[in-house]
Amino acid sequence: MKIDGIRLLCLNFLIVVSLYVRSGEGQKNSILVNCGTNSTINVGGRRWAGDSGTGGNVSLSSSGIEASATTFDGDQAYAPLYKTARLFVDSLNYTFRGAQGSYFLRLHFYPFALKNHNVNDSSFSVEANGITLLSRFNVPDEILHKNLYIMELGGNSSSPYLVKEFFFTVSSDVLVVDFIPTKGSFGFVNAIEIVNVEDRLFVDSIHKVGSNGETSNLSLSKRGIETMYRLNVGGSPIKADEDLILSRVWEADSSYMLTANAGSEIHSRGNITYGSANETSIAPLVVYRSARTTSNTQVMENRFNMSWKFEVDPDFDYIIRLHFCELTFDKANERIFRIYINNKTAADNFDIFEQAGGMNKTYHQDFFDVVPSVVNTLWIQLGPDTTTGTAGTDALLNGLEVFKLSRNGNLAHVGKVENPGGSKTSRNMILWVSIGAGISSIVILAASIALITCFCRKRNKETDAKKHPPGWRPLFLLNSTANAKGSLHQSLYGSMAPNRTGRRFTLAELKAATNNFEDSLVIGVGGFGKVYKGEIEDGTRAAIKRANPQSQQGLTEFETEIEMLSKLRHKHLVSMIGFCDEQDEMILVYEYMANGTLRSHLFGSNLPPLSWKQRIEVCIGAARGLHYLHTGADRGIIHRDVKTTNILLDENFVAKMADFGLSKTGPSLEHTHVSTAVKGSFGYLDPEYFRRQQLTEKSDIYSFGVVLFEVICARAVINPSLPRDQINLAEWAMRWQRQRSLETIIDPHLQGAYSPESLTKYAEIAEKCLADEGKSRPAMGEVLWHLEYVLQVQEAWLRSINGENSFSSSQVLADHEVREDVDVPEAMKLDRGAGLDPKRVQDE
Structure with missing residues (x-):
């Protein structure tokens, strides 16, 4: 580190720096600054001029402290840029002249060891032309937080440096970037980019999420914009030198997906072209050569969505930009899907081919949404629109960007905005210190006792730790122990x-x-x-x-x-x-349970197949168990993992629900759902629950509907070895059921051994269970009522073919209603597939 011994005498000295750089196509008037040195270097195919030189169009208000490092832990191509920094303990600003227009401002930070300064204690704010960009910013904390967040999502991240990118329009001829250390602390910056954007990158009128196509005028020329995320979907990371227009960095999207392999990656070597002249600066063509689709049914059902989760600052407006390029279909109406943002419909019936004007043509769509003060996540989800009957049942996405918009001249988190002068903070600190001093004497004795107690407990815990490995602790060791939340x-x-x-x-x-x-x-x-x-x-x-x-x-x-x-x-x-x-x-x-799982009696074993009557009885038993769960407690219990391997059969083939490890208590009276992470088994998961992370009893109903189809078709719910349209049992069976031809695909062992009327009624209730929206699905009591009716129809049919009596389904229904001894709702009298009070069916 080089320390200027007369720094205090030079705070107002103006260092004129010549940094006017033209580097790369489309980067006229771009300025690249290598901070903390007078050296000009080439990094990423671009020339970065040192900020200690002399020249004409950039000035530095004070010299600060020049710092350097001998080692660099990261991509060595960037080592020359990140091994120097300008450190400041007082306010410092860079003034850029001749900067009228629209610009990306990028601030580069790499926290290397600093002599006489602990980089972990750094804290500073950054302003640009009156817009607060960062407030009380600590670089090591930000880097650690980002890496941990990506790891939490299942991704891999160990980036040692950070780049913050902002976009705004400079109406005057001068751009001033102020670095303001928090009182008593310091700050630093390794490099600064100012990249001119000649084309119009943003438009003011943008579709508002959840408004049925309504647009909002955002007046972006008067607001600052921060790039929160920029992802190359389905492809590898893109370095700055691969984006020849604006030198943007694009991360791989897999680190931010709820399930990284929820969609398959596809790539095109075809001739990708921009859909219109104003698309050329939106993204480099390499972004559109890769994509991710939801067609990987080995992992997830086609009706499910690809989901990306982002941590954002609450109480801000956001622009979500999605990049598309149809790589597969050469005509319209072949791939139509829906777009959801924060669990709201942003677009439906979305056809890339039609929007872009052809195959291999680029297109982007911007959406505007507000993240309220109580939310710090942003969900972006794409899923197929199964109601359109298109050939392609999956969604496709090539790239994704998330931008935060300033509010009242502020881009920093509202709760972090500080008074640069520090006077208000100081007064508050004095007040709290005074209060603390006044009451400290009261707690000294208690604190002493607590220390002795903690010491004893620590000794005990150290002993326990030797006996029990971390992360795997039996229940009794967790008594009165706080968990991570x-x-x-x-x-x-x-x-x-x-x-x-x-x-x-x-x-x-x-x-x-x-x-x-x-x-x-x-x-x-x-x-x-x-x-x-x-x-x-x-x-x-x-x-x-x-x-x-x-x-x-x-x-x-x-x-x-x-x-x-x-x-x-x-x-x-x-x-x-x-x-x-x-x-x-x-x-x-x-x-x-002597007879094992229901699944083992359907396929995959040498056990004799169950008869149609036995299968109905098993379904009735499972439905009774689930009905008890849903109604037997004050708030009900949601099983959350209903599947044929969790339905067990005793020696008399009586069905019992098992495995309650994922079960959740239902919502309280004032709530309609339980907000929770998605858990369950692929093939059985409720798509609405998966999309919204909102669990209800109707999620069990959906899973049970899949079980009903599995019972009658006797095949796995997900079988990747089958043709594409047959891989997912629920979708395959529903297509046949909508044609009222389910008998075409049922288990061959059942042929000729079932009542057609019973099959029809059974299929109808299974279809209702798989309704796309939970509110359209029946309650478990209603499902149970219908299954019992199906059983009676089958039993009556068996008696009729054995010559015991004649068969009449209408008489069976009448007998069933009488046996239940409950008034049947008028809707059910008119339509036997309608609803019923779930409490009217109770187990003995």
Whole structure:
């Protein structure tokens, strides 16, 4: 580091710097500054002039401190640029003359070790022509936060530097960029770019999300814009030297997707052209040569959306720019899809070919939305519009950008705006220090006692840590221990204990019951771990589920399962006998279900196929169990993982719902849903729940509808080996059902052994369960009523073919209504597929 010994005498000295640079196509009048040095270097194919030189059109208000580093941890191509910086402990500004027009301003930060200054303590604000760009900005914190956020989404990020990009229009001939350190702190900057934008990059009139095509006039020439995210969708990252027009950096989109491989990447080597003359500066053509589509059905259903999640600042306006180029279809009406932003419809019936005017032509669409003060995330989702009957049932996206708009001259987070002079902050600090001093004497004694207590507890925790590896802790170790969100886990020996039923087994007892967890006794393997067939000492057969420490499921599912089954008892729910949480183990003991899973009796095994009557009875049993879950508690319980492997059959083929590790208590009376992360099994997931992250009982209804089709078709819900239109069972079966030809694809074992009337009624209720919107789906009680009617129709048909009596479906329905001893709603009398009060069907 070079320190100017007479810095204090030169605060107002004007250093004139010649930095007028023309580098790269379309970058006339661009200015590239290499801060903290007098050296001019070439980086990324562009010339960066040192800010310590002399010249004409850029001036520096004070010299500050020139800093340099000997090493650089990152892309070595950028090492010369990021190994120097200008450090400031007082306000400092760069003045750029001849800058009238529209510009990108990019500030480059790389926090290397500084002599006599701890870079982790830096804090500063940045303003440009009266617009606050950054406030109380700490570079290391921002870098760490971004990397952790990407890792949280499942991406990979270890970038050691940060670039903040802003866009605004300079109406005068001068652009002044002010760097203002927080009082008592300092700041630094490694490089500055001012890139001229000759074409009109933004327009004022933009479609507002959720307004049915209504536009908003944003007066962008008077507002500052910050680039929050810029992604190359379906392709590799794009470096600045690959964007010849404006030297923008485009990240790969996979790091921001809810499920990184939810859509497949496609690439084109065709001749991509701009759709219009004003598109040339919007994005480089390389962005449009790759895309992501939702056609990867090995991962997700076609009816589901590709979803990107972004962390944003609340209480700001945002522009969302989507880039499109049709790479597959050569005519209109072949790929039509919907666009959702923050769970609101931004566009439907969206046809890229039609919008762009052809195949391999670029097109972009801007949308405007407001993120309220209580929200800090922005969701962008694309999904197929299955109602259009198009050949292509997937969506496509090539690129994505998110821009934040200033409010009242501010782009920094509202809660962080500071008084650069620091007087108000100082007065507030003095006030709080005075109050703190006044009450400190009261707590000194208590603090001393607390320190002694904490020391003792720490000793105990260190002992526990040696016995129990981190991240895998049995339930009793979490008693009164705050979790990562600040809430307290309930211990089995604490507040949950009075509601708990079941026996606490020792590990030795369960080892004896399973011959030390012998592999030959494994009867199933799930996300939680292996399930063993065992026999406890009194001769009772049991299913013993032992958690795998490497499993993605763990303590939460273990706690949930115990909590749910401790308060749930029903003929059609699998009973829990007990549990074991000894020696870092998490083991659950259930009643043994002799006939295993429903799925094993449908396909994939050598077991004899179930008859149509047996299948209906199994569905009725599962429906009764789910109906009890939905209505048996004050707020109801949502299973969240309804599928044929979680429907178990006892020795009499009585069906029981199992696996409550993902279950959630339903919403309270004042709410319509439970906001929660999406969990479940692909092929069964409710697309509305997946899109909105809003869980309701109707999510179980959708999953149960998939089960109904799986039962009758006897095939996997997702089978990638089949032709494309058959991969997803729900979509395939629904297409046949809408044609009223479901019998074409049913299990061949059922041919000639079912009542056509029963199949028709069964298919109708299954179809209703798969309605796109939850509000259009029936309640589980209504589903149960219809299934019981289907069973009676089948039984009557069987009696008729055996010569016992004649068959009449209308008489069966009348008998069914009488047997239920409940008035049937008028709507159902007119249309037998209509609704029914779910509380009218109760299990004995």
